Amino acid sequence: MHAVAAVLVGLSCCIAPKAPPPPASAFVRVNQLGYPAAATKRAYLMSTANQAGAAFSVKNGSGTVVYSGTVGVSLGTWSSTYKFVQPLDFDTLSTAGTYTISVASATSPPFKIDTGQNVYATAIANGLFFYQTERDGPNYIPNALRTAPAHLNDGNAMTYAAPTYKKNDVLLGDLTPLGARINAAGGWWDAGDYIKGVETISYTTAMLLHGVREFPSQLGSYSNEAKFGTDWLLRMWNDSTKTFYYQVGLGDGNTNIAGDHDLWRLPQADDAYAGTDPLYKYIRNRPVLAAGAAGSPISPNLAGRDAAAFATCFVLYKKSDPTFAAQCLTAAEHVFDLANTSPGQLTTYAPFDFYPETEWRSDLELGAAELYFAVASGGLPSGLPHTDAAYYLQQAAHWANSYMSSTDDAADTLNLYDVSGLAHYELYKAIAQAGNPAGLETTQSALLADMKKALDNALAQAATDPFQFGFPWDVWDTTSHGGGLVVMASEYDQLTGTTTYKPWTSRWAANTTRSRTSPARSTARRRSSRARPSRERTASSSPGW
Incomplete structure (x- = not known):
């Protein structure tokens, strides 16, 4: 076998490399999802030569020309080779079907024109698949990419004080345990790693809930996923003690402590990773980071987005799951009341430069606006600090200004x-x-x-x-x-x-x-x-x- 491998290597060394083909003179770029029939429609010609005024044609699936137009003036340069980027407009073409655009020596990939719902249906379904695949904890959804639950140890996780990092994202010392354990299972992983953060999940959940509420026929299938994200956010807030937690997992560690970014592995490997090796103790038993002591002010970006998610949760689920909805609205009001309105560095992730967020007023505006709608909708749980929707309208206007x-x-x-x-x-x-x-x-x-x-x-x-x-x-x-x-x-x-x-x-x-x-x-x-x-x-x- 080794000899065969050697011969193959030798043969590969002796084959003269094939000359690369010359670059194409033009390309047509289209929206690969397609174009809603009622929308304006523009493709772009990238060319080595100015094609302004040249004819282009749109052909249907049978090869019949159904639209003709002329190339517009160049909008700029893409590279030293493709110096001309020129618009191809075909707004009036609205018949449902599959098409291609031909101009000069280039033909576009096929694209479709259809109703907006049909054009975006596959992308919306793919988005849902992505969120379901990113689920952490025992309530994962099996599919070709997920064969086992992950981070079951998060269900009984130790809480820690917020860590300190050096400027180069090296953890200073070790974490300080707070003695309390919480159920931090669930949520979605962050980008390219297995950390879970309130900063990103609160934003994502608020957007999902808004989409489900505003576009039920298109995004109603996301309702369970939106509720899944909300449930995890509630676990990161202890309403009894008014303690706010903001992160599960540790991105970067030091020479004695491995962080999430130090390893390539499947998520289900973490709970027992490397046995009892102390280097990987926070891979096996992931820390839950507290934003501060019980009752302390909450970073306003997180308070505003959490409040927005929880308030929208109340509106969406108060009929189908009134207990859950009441928990959401109670948390929304309490978290919003604790917002730190004179913050220094915002709480985002540890280390901070993973997500160096600085703007926070719009988060409080959004949180207050959604609280207005929630309180104004009626059917409120008892014990809320604010039951007059006008209070939140005033707060939203204040933070908008x-x-x-x-x-x-x-x-x-x-x-x-x-x-x-x-x-x-x-x-x-x-x-x-x-x-x-x-x-x-x-x-x-x-x-x-x-x-x-x-x-x-x-x-x-x-x-x-x-x-x-x-x-x-x-x-x-x-x-x-x-x-x-x-x-x-x-x-x-x-x-x-x-x-x-x-x-x-x-x-x-x-x-x-x-x-x-x-x-x-x-x-x-x-x-x-x-x-x-x-x-x-x-x-x-x-x-x-």
Whole structure:
């Protein structure tokens, strides 16, 4: 066998390498999910030569030309080879079917036109599969990727004081146990590791719950998953002692303590990993990190997002599971009341630079807006500190005004680090439901103006990009920011009854799902020059509905 291997190696050394084929002169990029029939529709021609004014054709599955148009003027340069990126518009084509676009020497991959529900059905199903596959604990869902439950030891986990890290993310010393054990099983893993954090799961859960509430026919299948995330968030809050826990697992350790990122393994291996070797003690028995002493102020980003998730939970489940819903609303009010409104460094993950979040006012705006809807819906459990929905409307308006007066205003899109894109929308609706009362610190027109400000910032960015994306490709979390822009643009048009951003809703959605039948640089460019740690990937941010 060794001789055969040697011969094969020798033969491989003696074969003259085949010359690589010359680069193609053009590519057509389309939305690989397809285009809703009523949406604007744009593909892009990447070419080595200027094709402005040239004819392009759209053919159906039978090869019949069903639409013809002309190539638009170049929107910019993609690379030194593909110096021209030019739009191909076919808005009026709305018949359901499968199509290709042909122009110059290029033909696009097949794509479909159909109802929005049909176009996105597979992606929505895939998203649900992703969350189900990421489940931790005993209530996992068996599938081709998951064959066993994981981290069953989390069901009886020791709590610890928040750790201290050196600047290079090396744990200083060991953890300090607090003596109390909790059930921290459940939740979803973070991006590319097995840590579970309230920062990311609270955002994801709040978005899932909002989607289930607002789009039951499309996202009702996510209801169990949204409840699964909410259940874990409740486990990380002891309402009796008012103790807040923010993380399960340790990302980075030191020479004496292995962290999650030190190992490649299947999740179900952790509970008994390396026997009794002390190096891996926090792999086998994962620590639960407390944000502070019982009753201490809670980092406002976490308090706001938890409150939003818990309040929406109450609205969704008070009929089907009233006990669970009552627990949610009680927790929402208590957590919101403990928000630290003069924070220093926010609590995110340990170490902090895994998710270096700085903006928090929009989280409190969102939490208060969802609490308004929850309290206004009636059927409240007893013992709540606040039973007047107007209180939360005033709080939401206060934090919206505080956000819009801060340096963070309109500096980001809807994503983990800034939820104003959803908070403003919810507050606008809350003000309308309340009858537009006087005396609030902000108005519906101010909220709309701020939403427009953020969207116009995205348009300015789009003007610098050959694919017209409203967020830089080479920074961080590109896909989640694109999804956030789609949500914000749709919200603004809905609230104003206009189609101001309709073309951009379609283009930005397509930017995040564009076909990759194009030069490899399209991938390399997106991976370059990340401003945030590599751990911060799409799982850190919620789906954008």
